[in-house]
Amino acid sequence: MLEALVDSLPQLLEGLKFTIGLTILSLILGSLLGILLAVGRSYGKPPLSSFILIYEKVFRGIPLLVIFFLIFFGLSQLGLGLDPITAAVLGLGLRSAAYQAQIYRGAINSIPKGQMTAASSLGMSKLKSIRYIILPQALRLSIPGWSNELTIVLKDTSIAFSIGVIELMRQGRYVYVRNPDLILPVLLLIALIYFILVISASKGLNYLEKKYKMSGFEVGVER
Amino acid sequence: MDSLPSLLDGLSITLLLTFISLTIGLVIGVALALGRVYGNKIISSVCIGYIEVIRGTPLLVQLFILYFGLPSVGIILTPLSAALLGLSLNSGAYQAEYLRGSIQSIPSGQMIAARTLGMNRLQSIQNIILPQALRISIPAWSNELIYLLKYTSIAYIIQVRELTAEGKFIAADTFRFIEIFVIIAVIYLALTVLLTAIIDKIEKRLSIPGIGAAESIALRNA
Amino acid sequence: MHMLEVKDVHKSYGNLEVLKGISFTMEKGETKVIIGTSGTGKSTLLYCINQLNPPDKGEVWLDGEEITNPETDINKIRQKIGFVFQEFNLFNHLTALRNVSIGLEKVKGMDKEKAQERAMAELTRVGLKEQVQQYPAQLSGGQKQRVGIARALAMDPMIILFDEPTSALDPELIGDVLDVMKALAGSVAMLVVTHEMGFARNVADEIIFMEGGIIVESGPPKQMFQYPKKPRTKEFLGKISTLYGKE
Ligand SMILES: Nc1ncnc2c1ncn2[C@@H]1O[C@H](COP(=O)(O)OP(=O)(O)OP(=O)(O)O)[C@@H](O)[C@H]1O
Numbered sequence A: 001m002l003e004a005l006v007d008s009l010p011q012l013l014e015g016l017k018f019t020i021g022l023t024i025l026s027l028i029l030g031s032l033l034g035i036l037l038a039v040g041r042s043y044g045k046p047p048l049s050s051f052i053l054i055y056e057k058v059f060r061g062i063p064l065l066v067i068f069f070l071i072f073f074g075l076s077q078l079g080l081g082l083d084p085i086t087a088a089v090l091g092l093g094l095r096s097a098a099y100q101a102q103i104y105r106g107a108i109n110s111i112p113k114g115q116m117t118a119a120s121s122l123g124m125s126k127l128k129s130i131r132y133i134i135l136p137q138a139l140r141l142s143i144p145g146w147s148n149e150l151t152i153v154l155k156d157t158s159i160a161f162s163i164g165v166i167e168l169m170r171q172g173r174y175v176y177v178r179n180p181d182l183i184l185p186v187l188l189l190i191a192l193i194y195f196i197l198v199i200s201a202s203k204g205l206n207y208l209e210k211k212y213k214m215s216g217f218e219v220g221v222e223r
Numbered sequence B: 001m002d003s004l005p006s007l008l009d010g011l012s013i014t015l016l017l018t019f020i021s022l023t024i025g026l027v028i029g030v031a032l033a034l035g036r037v038y039g040n041k042i043i044s045s046v047c048i049g050y051i052e053v054i055r056g057t058p059l060l061v062q063l064f065i066l067y068f069g070l071p072s073v074g075i076i077l078t079p080l081s082a083a084l085l086g087l088s089l090n091s092g093a094y095q096a097e098y099l100r101g102s103i104q105s106i107p108s109g110q111m112i113a114a115r116t117l118g119m120n121r122l123q124s125i126q127n128i129i130l131p132q133a134l135r136i137s138i139p140a141w142s143n144e145l146i147y148l149l150k151y152t153s154i155a156y157i158i159q160v161r162e163l164t165a166e167g168k169f170i171a172a173d174t175f176r177f178i179e180i181f182v183i184i185a186v187i188y189l190a191l192t193v194l195l196t197a198i199i200d201k202i203e204k205r206l207s208i209p210g211i212g213a214a215e216s217i218a219l220r221n222a
Numbered sequence C: 001m002h003m004l005e006v007k008d009v010h011k012s013y014g015n016l017e018v019l020k021g022i023s024f025t026m027e028k029g030e031t032k033v034i035i036g037t038s039g040t041g042k043s044t045l046l047y048c049i050n051q052l053n054p055p056d057k058g059e060v061w062l063d064g065e066e067i068t069n070p071e072t073d074i075n076k077i078r079q080k081i082g083f084v085f086q087e088f089n090l091f092n093h094l095t096a097l098r099n100v101s102i103g104l105e106k107v108k109g110m111d112k113e114k115a116q117e118r119a120m121a122e123l124t125r126v127g128l129k130e131q132v133q134q135y136p137a138q139l140s141g142g143q144k145q146r147v148g149i150a151r152a153l154a155m156d157p158m159i160i161l162f163d164e165p166t167s168a169l170d171p172e173l174i175g176d177v178l179d180v181m182k183a184l185a186g187s188v189a190m191l192v193v194t195h196e197m198g199f200a201r202n203v204a205d206e207i208i209f210m211e212g213g214i215i216v217e218s219g220p221p222k223q224m225f226q227y228p229k230k231p232r233t234k235e236f237l238g239k240i241s242t243l244y245g246k247e
């Protein structure tokens, strides 16, 4: 049995690639959009900021699975069929953006008002002040929250199983459907792989957090 | 409109899953948090191990192990009981961490004062530490409730006929994915808003001057 | 037999020997005041007495029982030893009334009504009849400390240990607490760590001056203030009296 398990490893690793790829792409989408949302809500005027508020509430209020179904099946009903991977990245990314926006906004709010004032006094435009003064500080402060978000996205890529993405869980399924004796060992092995990924991701980000810590800047991020 | 009764059936399963696993999770969470904070080395490492493993693996994997994996060692669970068990075991680990944060935010003088009155450790925990820690945890607990509400939908993948599953069946029959899933999304959103409001009310009623929420508890996404 | 006997108590934290052999005795209803510079081990001594921080060496006897003996039921003993903290340590989730009654209910096993009746009486005794339903966060420092005293009193202790009970209070609130303590003198033994020289002079039967982990000198207030035997005692009392006033 151990041998069969070892034989299944390459197949699982193939799935793992997709799990990691999904995680990275979704996080990139989530980060970029999340920063825009946070800046828009912190510095934007009412129509924009209330629109963002609604976006955040909606994407944080409904289950990922429902988001997946809306994007994957819903869009295809409109004739805009996406492949499962694109749908999964969109779903995970759009939802993550809503959570990340919250993280960044907390960080932006914790930066003293004087920073913005000082930047303006140098003649920087509002956009430049945000870009060069506020965001570099806010992003550093966001690392702990972001690290938490990374592990959540990583674990939730497994839900893409439900729209047919051939990630770790589905590759595992292929293995044990062919060889039912392996079902429990394969599932445990998959659990172990996730566990190692989650632990190393949060350890790695912990390290980053320490490395990029600014002295005198140990303010916690509001979650 | 015809779909309403089956959506309501699904909704009741969703709510059942949410509240039962929240409650069982609370019991597990209290035990784990106390074990982790007050247990001897062995007990506390076991608790830490459990908490880390659960938090380090996806809920879906945990549900698969319970539902698809356990039969191979002779333990056969129905989809609903596998989901209840999985969600409870999962929530227990997270609730333990929230509660630990609360316990550790309580000044050490509280325990010392209890001991000087002649309370033993257990009495001190039961009468002095836990009542405070549980109150401090209410916001985190509300967060956990919303989290569970949404993540019960994953039980669909192990064939529990909760709200999302019922929606999926109707949509597959009618091909009206958008309409059905928008309705379902609205139901989840409404529940989120409603439950949050209810917990806020409860929190206000139970609030005691001078006892606030613990800060810096890293919540999961709810 | 003495009510309390502390025999050659030693206590170290790592390499730091804080108590280097402390011995003294107390009788029923006696009031003793411990004075000494910061870091001398006064708090440590109090915690050695109620075994919250058991001594490394030496014995403590209360009411004919050796409480340093690991066999004794320390939770039973602690009911006889009240403790009043500098930083109050009231139970934050309980009203003043419940702060006082909880020990009676949960430790002494009294039923709730009786316990609250008793708590009411103790709170009235310390002048807090009106505040019984307040939570700690709603009380002033002086009120908190009086709840702390009532909480200790309710357990019917033989002795109450006070660890700088007024040090965390604003000056104008100290008087109320000292008045309560003054009124208690004689009815229950009190061992008080304090800098309040007025209290020491007027209420204490004996003053114990600690420094460097030992008792440098002890005696009745009059003797300590007027004819101290050790020059160090004289110096310390002189300094502290100018800081905290004579009354
Ligand atoms: N738990 C501990 N671990 C290590 N050292 C300690 C501990 N508690 C007290 N000490 C040290 O022991 C010494 C005596 O402390 P203690 O609190 O008993 O002094 P004190 O006389 O009550 O002083 P103060 O007037 O400041 O309250 C101090 O040097 C203190 O730093």
Ligand SMILES: [Mg+2]
Pocket: C042, C043, C044, C163, C164
């Ligand atoms: Mg002290």
